[in-house]
Amino acid sequence: MSEQPSLLSVTELTVRRGGQLILHNLNFDLKPGEYWSIIGPMGSGKSTFLQALAGQFHAPPGSLERRVPVEFVSFKEESSRFSYSSYFYQQRYQATMSDRADDGYTAIPSLRDFLQATDSPENSALLDRLGLTPLLDRSFIKLSNGQTRKARIGKALLKHPAVLLLDNPFVGLDSTFRKDLTNWLGELANHGLTLVLVNDSADLPAFSTHVAVLNKGKLSWSGPKEDYKPELYAKAVMSAPPILQTKAQPTDFSEAFRLQAVSVRYGDTVILDRLDWVVKAGERWALFGPNGAGKSVLLSLLYGDHPQAYSNYVSVFGYRRGKSGESIWDVKRRIGFVSPELHLYFPPHLTVRQVALSGLTDTLTPPNRVSPETENDLANLLDYFSMPGVDNRSFGTLSAGEQRVVLLIRAFLKNPAVLLLDEPFQAIDSRHVDLARQLIDNFSDKTILFVTHNRNELPESINQLYTLDANMNRVEEDK
CATH class of the missing domain: 3.40.50.300 (P-loop containing nucleotide triphosphate hydrolases)
Known part of the structure; x- marks a missing residue:
């Protein structure tokens, strides 16, 4: 035959x-x-x-x-x-x-x-x-x-x-x-x-x-x-996480976020239904829930991207959105943010350096001037993630996993008081996930919200869990 x-x-x-x-x-x-x-x-x-x-x-x-x-x-x-x-x-x-x-x-x-x-x-x-x-x-x-x-x-x-x-x-x-x-x-x-x-x-x-x-x-x-026999590698020796030279933004708030009876709807479609949640300074939360439960929408309320934050009781750093006079940029400058959705919008022609530094402006464009401390932090973080010398490569020529590492570095560079990490490890291999988890755990002074479908991804320092139910949009706290 x-x-x-x-x-x-x-x-x-x-x-x-x-x-x-x-x-x-x-x-x-x-x-x-x-x-x-x-x-x-x-x-x-x-x-x-x-x-x-x-x-x-x-x-x-x-x-x-x-x-x-x-x-x-x-x-x-x-x-x-x-x-x-x-x-x-x-x-x-x-x-x-x-x-x-x-x-x-x-x-x-x-x-x-x-x-x-x-x-x-x-x-x-x-x-x-x-x-x-x-x-x-x-x-x-x-x-x-x-x-x-x-x-x-x-x-x-x-x-x-x-x-x-x-x-x-x-x-x-x-x-x-x-x-x-x-x-x-x-x-x-x-x-x-x-x-x-x-x-x-x-x-x-x-x-x-x-x-x-x-x-x-x-x-x-x-x-x-x-x-097929998976190659048995000895567990890699983990490099010590770099200590950021950029001065850490102060934790001058007792509550990072407070939501009271928050609802979000598009027409007749209810995305979030009367949610309550308080995140205090220094707390580290994991946010779970099935696809479509509203996790990314919830983060967009906190990060200042969602207009319905103004019609709800959403307090960020002790100031209610729309009532205190704080602008969206006042909120964003104190938060390091990464998400799958944000990833989709970065122009592929930008260099790795431009994408990473754009976190300092909280936009898709980098600042005109960068401090020596930030330049050193960028170089050290790229070295830590075994990506030296990619600064001037086009973002679009990197693999999906490499791009996600660059976006993580973008979130870390300004040494913010709060990290909002929405499925940050998508497409990243296990070694680089271990490096990222170690680095996040090393940020002992930050408030962190971490969204994932995989509990095994969680850094060890994440110790509080918040779960969205897709059917009723009710919240459970798992201790």
Whole structure:
């Protein structure tokens, strides 16, 4: 019996991005009935590899052949249909702003517009399975991080590809949907859809048949999953966290935040329902809840991005929003902030240095002047995270994990009194997560709110838990 032809084949493929060599002389064959997990450390070229398979880079003749329809779900959606660079970050919270172009901004597509799904029983069943049907008329940029990821997967599947390439499909999803998605992808594989996934080496899906290990842009191992033996590394010696030379902002408040009977709604849709929460100076909280429960919206009230903070009782640093005369910039200058949504809006042409220093202005642009202390802190933090010499690289040429590390550094650089960290470790490998956790624990004088779906990610110093219930939006405190 003759061997089945490859669905995709790669021969000595080399890819450069922004002058940087990302992939080097790769060879890869994808055969029918194979389901691959692509693994490797942060910055090894995993996402670029999927993009290359999807045909997003120029490939020399003969180095890439695709013989069947292929769809790719990326970490960041940029396409002719939707680009985050057409919008401003706070626009996702402007519930009273028209989503039409006549407001002077680019028209915002609804989820229905974004999906462009025909009204067929098969498509309706797909959207129901993803939990997207109730969200079809909501503006795409007003979806939560997890909801947006589901939408991207749904859009790709609506095109009925033979091969689906998924870059970190489980990032940003709560445990319930993560399990459901794993089972569902397994069902799709059983029905003939070929899958290639970038995912964590510690969590290989049951349906995976093969594993490919990337390291520094080269395939260091590939073969059947049953033959894959994870390399046993001795636990890395952790570098001592750098001590920031920038003077720490003072903790001259007894309460960082106070919310009393806070409600947020868009039309008839209730996002938060009469929440109460007090965060005192120096406390360290974890915020949990399923996708769509309102975690990011809650943080946007505290950070000053959400206009409904002014119609609620939201007190920040002892001053009620809208009553004390403090501006949004008075709030932001004392808070270090990172979130998946903020990540989406950074222009890829900015340098790493510009992105990191933009935290000093609390915008997407860096300041004109930077103190010697801050320059030293930036260099020391990049060294600490094993990223020396990337200062002048374009942000867009970094891997998703490397970009998230740069955004963490951005949040730390001004040595703020408060850190709001919304899913800060997405796409970051375990070694760099350990480094980040150690550094956060070393910030003994800061008030911290940490959002995650994974309790194992929490720094040891996080000792109070706050859980949002998606159905009733009630809050439980877990001691």
